[in-house]
Amino acid sequence: MSENRQFLEKFFPIASFIAAxxxxxxxxxxxDISDPERSIIFIENGHISGRQVGDASTDLVLKLLKAEAYHEEQFIANYxxxxxxxxxxRSSTYxxxxxxxxxxxLMCLNIDITHMEAAAEWIQHILQGGSLVPPTSIDSPQEDKQSKEYLQGNADDLLQHVITTVLSKTSIxxxxxxxxxxxxxxxxxxxxxxxxxxxGVSQVAAALSISEPTVYRYLQKLK
Known part of the structure; x- marks a missing residue:
């Protein structure tokens, strides 16, 4: 067992404590950030997102690691x-x-507020005195386009999500x-x-209809 893993295991009881x-x-x-493809080493209430031990990092975790935002902050909260x-x-990361x-x-808290948002919409209708119309779908509302993180399972799902999101910005x-x-x-x-x-390289190459060496060449130009 690695030294990092032993250190991180100290936080398992804290995670269980918070969930309880x-x-x-x-x-x-x-x-465990040393292995982004299988970074989840402990999870409580994983049924909420459908994730489990051995699943990958999220798109936000990758961005945090790439940007090294952790040098200036101890945590980010309520995104x-x-x-x-x-x-x-409603999520937070320590x-x-x-x-x-x-x-x-990283220790990440993800509180499912799906039904809270639906209830808040109903309450807002009542307070404003408008007609009380139920949301189109209480159980599966449309995804908030301002979301900063996507909670997926394995690394292939993560790559597919990020690549698709970036490519969707162009109609070409x-x-x-x-x-x-x-x-x-x-x-x-x-x-x-x-x-x-x-x-990452192989999936990006396939998505852009170019070769893997071309992807590496493009990356070299960015340095």
Whole structure:
């Protein structure tokens, strides 16, 4: 067992403690950042997002690692996240650092507020005196387009989500993009932390209809 893993295991009881206090609608996850493809090493109430031990980091975790935002902050709190089934979450992340101040892991809290948002909409209708119309779907509301994190399972799901999200910003088919446009897309994907994952280069190459060596060449141009 690695030294980092032993250090992170000290936070498992804290994660269970938090989950027990907040309740079954709160998922608490401990990530080991040394292995982004299988970063989840402990999870309470994983049924909420459908994730389990051995699953990958999220898109936000990759961005945090790439941007090294943890140098300035101890945590980030109360941001929006969404799940595979359209759930809405109020999420927070604590940066776990070792005795030397090096980041080794993350503890993430994801509180399912899907039904709370539906209830809040009903209450707002009542307070405003308007007609009381139920939401289109209480159980599966549309995904909040302002979400900052997507809670998925394995690394392939994560890569697919990030690549699809970035490519959706252009209406031009990948095989008709110019080299300059493809370089810009590779730049954004790099900033999203896609290439921290082992399958990142091959999936990006396939999505952009280019070869893997071309992806590496584009990355070299960005340095």
């Amino acid at each position: 206090i907040i309740g079954p609608k709160c998922e608490v996850v401990v990530h 929006k996240a969404s799940g595979k089934l359209g759930q809405s979450f 940066f776990i650092k070792n005795d030397s101040g090096k980041l080794v892991g 088919p990948p095989d008709r993009l110019s080299s300059k446009e493809k370089i810009e897309i590779v730049k954004e994907l790099n900033e999203q932390g896609v290439f921290l994952l082992k399958g």
